[in-house]
Amino acid sequence: MTVATRPLPGPPRPYSFPAFKRTALAGGARLLVAEVAKLPIVSVTVVIAAGAESDPAGKEGLAQLTARAMVEGTSSSSALALAGRIEKLGGVIDSDAGWDSARINLTCLSKHLEESLDVLGEILTSPSFPENELDRLRDERLAEIEQIRSEPRGLAEEAFTEFVYTAGERYALPPGGTRESVSALSRQDVAHHHAGLYSPGNASIVIAGDVSLGDAARMIDRAMSGWTGATRKRAYVSAAPAPAGPRALLVEKGGAAQSELRIGHAGIPRSHPDYFPFSIMNAALGGVFSSRINLNLREKHGYTYGAHSIIDWRKAAGPFVVSTAVGTDVTADAAREVLGELERIREEEISTDELSLVVSYLQGVFPIRYESTAAIAGALANLVTYDLPEDYYDTYRDRVGAVTTADALRAAREHIRPEALRMVVVGEASLLDKLEQMQFGPIDVRNET
Template sequence: MMRTLATVAAGAALAGFAGAAQAQTFPTTPPSTGPAPRIDLPDAVRRTLPNGLKVVYIAQRELPVVSAVMVTRGAGTGDEPAAEAGLASFTASMLDEGAGGKNALQLADALDLLGASLSTSAGVDAAQANLYVLKQNFPAALRLMADVVTRPDFPEREVDRLRQERLTQLARAKDEATTIANYAFSSLVYGAGHPYGRYPTVATTQGLNRAAVAAFHARGYRPENSTLILVGDVNPAQMNPLIDAAFGSWRAQGTGPSLTATPPTPTVARTTLYLIDKPGAAQSEIRIGHPGVARNTPDYYALLVMNTLLGASFTSRLNTNLRETHGWAYGASSSYQMLRGAGPFTARAGVQTNATDSSVVEFFKELNRIRTEDVTEAELDKARRYVALRLPDQLETTQDIAAQYGSLETYGINPSFLETYVERVMAVTAADLRRVANQYVRPGQSVVVVVGDRSKVEAGLRAANVANVEVRDVSEFVK
């Protein structure tokens, strides 16, 4: 067989590369991390309209764009009536389905012509509307945002369509182990009477109608509980008249208290394992945890570093144990959802069915080890730097900065938080980690949820003797 000159040359090049690779000594240690950067954002300029709407301007003039976030406390899922679970997120989803006399398609077309993006959502403690647009198109886009937030039409046809979509999602959820585990965990940790323990059901979703949505909007969307954050090429002197024109006529329509009270924190007396049978499940979903802490905890920084070491990074103890050492899961993690009240601490993973009992045992091994075993200085420094070095990535764009300020406004955190964040993270000590781990990780007072094939996992879970085992049915949590 004849070979071309190009083939011969290519072969010689590859042989030469291989020889060079064998001769060269490749690095065997990873590069060291540099010092944590200082965060230095421009001072925010604050204004308040006569109706109580607060406006925050943060100048970032590198690009001619504006990111706007409207945060409305009192309109989150934690504020919805107990019998109407799902109403807050449904209302937020309906805001851009028709507003100010424009239907959903007309709104979308108007935004497209401006090159703008607008989205709405509801978290636990607040609802949000997010706008991103070129500065030259900001006035027109701002008027559309004002229509969506303050003058939604809630067309009957769109209410019916969205309600049917959600009923379809609930029907699918009966076959989704992840959803079953999440619903069961929330319900068992907090109870159905607590806002953090509720979730949408077929019955509550069927009750979502135009009257309920309009009433929740009137009650929850109020200017005095709202903050508009503007980041980018912004000028308060030029823009405040535009904002006054767009939002100045907004008035509270509902009666009663403007904000719901912070819910009390329940307690878990002793650890119980709840096995939820899902015959034929491909794997087992595990959730372990209990009520955690509120966002305003003074232990915020120590908890971030401790949980990074436990389960919030790829090299964390939980992930290293279940994924890297044993190969039972694609990933294992832990988190604190810090809310206005004490949100949950959750350790989680989806694991191989035949390793369900062993995985639960290893979870508890790590939950106890973080409380009893001192961290090394190398581990501590790595975790601190991981937390500190992530902040610049979370402030990379105008949208990122607006989102960060939106969270600070929601929980009443002073904006100086961003400027002192790195310093306070790097000041966390090993003693701090031991203290918060013992206070806020409670393996002896936890809810354990396992969603899996009972016929394959029950015997092993009972033999593991981690906790008393109770068997529950899927229909208790997805209904």
């Protein structure tokens, strides 16, 4: 019998990330422009250093509410009027805040860029934060919270982050805030947050599309001439992990058809020098379909339709987590297999075949991620947010290819810490006995029925 072997991947096709230029604008904001003239489209992203990490204690969700409210009305235009003006120009605009920045995104035809920037300038210089729009946005977030808490998957995600970080840390709570914190947010809170952080000195504007640096700077300086405000140095979020020592949490959810399982701990910051070795190691562990964890739980044991591991890259150390959903009767067995794979990735180097597979995958999908002007602008926004080097995207594939099996092993040994692991299970109360038999560590129990 002839056994087929997987063909070796060929060399990655040549690719160059679009060249970009920088300049300082008259008001103090920084401008990055990648001139991409293949289509008459331009994407603009305004990056403000005002992400969820800037939320004051007790006002979690303020950054997100403020960012979303930016496009909901100005001193001279209602939300409906703003949307109508952008639609007439064939554009789209939205705003939101993640952990590390708030962003306003605009995409339009290049022939309408100047008029579209006028709308964007009005949004940046004179947002009005109407009470009725804030009430709607607040209600939408509260409804989202209730939806998340009603589903085992969402419940597991929030319970895990809360369990991984020390109580009271910003990272222990969702970026959009909790039911209690969001309900208490006022228009005064939003206006104060905006006044303190939404200034040109805290902003970068990135543009990708059919426009030159000079033309873009001229249009923005004119459209945003009224944008002022003092630059306030923000304090970075405190993200202390939970005290060391393996510990489990069982969230009892009566009637759950299966268990949601999460195992992990606080990871490493985006700026860590082991970003590439950790990324390669994680891809082999649980980041691609043929990863160890997925092949083990799905293909070998048939416990699940899919299992994966990720690290949520942030300025501070975001969570590293293995996630899956399994049948109630195999929950403890699946957890043992995950723990075994975490130990194995620390004990032995990944094979050269595993390394080749994940490297070729990461190198191959890289160009596909940046086929649109919006995607290119988003990449440049990340470059600004995380202070990445100028040549980051040009050297990305080379740096991925430079990681060795020894590098991946070192990253696993240094950054996967068995003594810090936390396990969260959302499922039937009857799971407690089997989890105790694992002798993983102390078990906390919470009822969410």
